[in-house]
């Protein structure tokens with residue numbers, strides 16, 4: 455059976471981009487693979503956070519995984535910091551990582567903005583991500599397009615480690631969706647939808663109520679051509695709406711373009727909002743039930759136990775291969 459690993463940061467409210475690019479795609483993978491899904495709280499510390507908020511967002515994110523359909527009987531759901539192997543494995547991998555390759559990571563350049571006060575954690579975060587994945591000997595890593603570069607680094611580090619110290623790691627494959635791998639911001643379709651955006655009109659949050667979802671779609675930035683066609687470069691706003699609509703309803707982008715050809719942008723915006731509202735309604739209801747049931751902590755404890763078992767085995771092999779004396 456194949457292994458799957460993926461994680462999401464508890465850094466704010468999960469948005470439609472996180473859902474389409476990652477969370478929604480996790481659920482069917484449970485049918486065919488042994489899955490490890492993680493709330494990557496250590497990654498969240500790379501920029502300053504309010505401790506209380508981080509704690510509550512961590513539990514909320516775990517609740518959203520469950521509400522989206524993660525089955526704890528089949529998959530391990532856990533919090534990254536509950537498995538110390540991630541930090542230990544990351545250190546060992548840092549010792550074979552080159553400063554130059556981390557300096558080329560676009561997310562560091564975007565978030566660090568070239569400032570001297572960017573943290574060492576932000577700089578080395580892709581190595582922690584590599585450890586997250588490699589410790590589970592994952593075959594597949596479902597992620598959005600923005601993580602492609604980090605996945606390439608993960609593969610390079612696994613390959614380098616295997617060449618220097620002998621075969622320890624499986625080389626994982628990224629699994630990036632064909633449609634919706636990069637959902638763009640509603641208020642600026644040149645940029646990706648993001649948790650850390652300043653404006654509330656940037657994103658649809660998974661727990662937004664229907665009125666707010668409709669309002670945000672109605673205000674979505676498009677263009678002045680008033681003709682519906684798919685062209686990500688010249689019509690990023692309309693193409694983004696078509697991508698979202700397509701993933702929500704399963705109708706192909708080509709068929710949507712055909713159907714909306716003679717209709718205005720307003721129609722497309724309202725129907726896309728409606729499709730999102732319908733998709734999120736059951737998730738929002740289940741989320742409320744899950745959070746009230748008090749089962750989240752129990753699921754996380756069980757998931758962490760399984761995660762420690764599997765990752766611990768790989769960590770021991772890394773330590774042994776690198777010449778550390780066994781305990």
Ligand code: AQP
Pocket residue numbers: 461462463464465471472473474475476596597598599600601634635636637638646647648649650651
């Ligand atoms: N806009 C997006 N479209 C498609 N997929 C996306 N992902 C993120 N944004 C989009 C995917 O969601 C998963 C979890 O992401 P993360 O929690 O690691 O956060 P991130 O990639 O740093 O993205 P955010 O949500 O924009 O957070 P901030 O603002 O804190 O950087 C990943 O698989 C990611 O690819």
